[in-house]
Amino acid sequence: MEWLDIVDINDKVVGKETRDVIHAKGHLHRSTHIVLNNSMGEVFVQLRSKNKDVGAGLWDTSAAGHVDSGESYLQCAVRELEEELGVVLKQAALEFIIQLQPEERTGFEFTQVFRVVSDQAIVLQSEEVDDGRWLAPQALSQWIEESPEQFTDVFKLIWRTFAASPPAQ
Numbered sequence: 001m002e003w004l005d006i007v008d009i010n011d012k013v014v015g016k017e018t019r020d021v022i023h024a025k026g027h028l029h030r031s032t033h034i035v036l037n038n039s040m041g042e043v044f045v046q047l048r049s050k051n052k053d054v055g056a057g058l059w060d061t062s063a064a065g066h067v068d069s070g071e072s073y074l075q076c077a078v079r080e081l082e083e084e085l086g087v088v089l090k091q092a093a094l095e096f097i098i099q100l101q102p103e104e105r106t107g108f109e110f111t112q113v114f115r116v117v118s119d120q121a122i123v124l125q126s127e128e129v130d131d132g133r134w135l136a137p138q139a140l141s142q143w144i145e146e147s148p149e150q151f152t153d154v155f156k157l158i159w160r161t162f163a164a165s166p167p168a169q
Contacts, residue, residue, distance in 0.1 A: 086123030
């Protein structure tokens with residue numbers, strides 16, 4: 001059973017509940033999204049499993065997930081990279097980009113977005129990810145512009161910010 005923290009409008013923990021109850025009741029909670037670049041500047045995007053309850057069969061950030069109860073955003077980001085992509089990194093490798101406020105497009109989640117650069121081999125977690133690909137940022141922007149329905153709403157929000165913020169060198 002997946003336990004998540006319930007947070008208030010200031011992102012302060014006010015309780016905890018199971019993921020199913022939180023989603024059913026629309027409680028505010030937390031998530032992370034990670035944008036993975038390789039050393040050539042390409043971006044990895046994942047195709048969410050058709051079995052997911054949200055965003056099934058849509059393209060999304062490199063890795064993402066709910067922040068477990070008692071876990072920090074950064075701890076979650078490191079965990080999700082390893083679980084979904086098999087990429088093992090230390091917290092210091094991740095760069096914070098933005099925090100999205102809870103709204104319908106974010107699933108009523110406070111969402112912290114991180115960027116990381118790694119050339120580790122990708123090993124997709126088959127239960128959560130159906131496919132993945134590396135793309136040049138310009139190619140990804142063009143794909144989103146031409147076929148926005150193929151992407152999650154939250155990824156389109158994130159990509160607007162990310163595309164305007166070049167990676168630190």
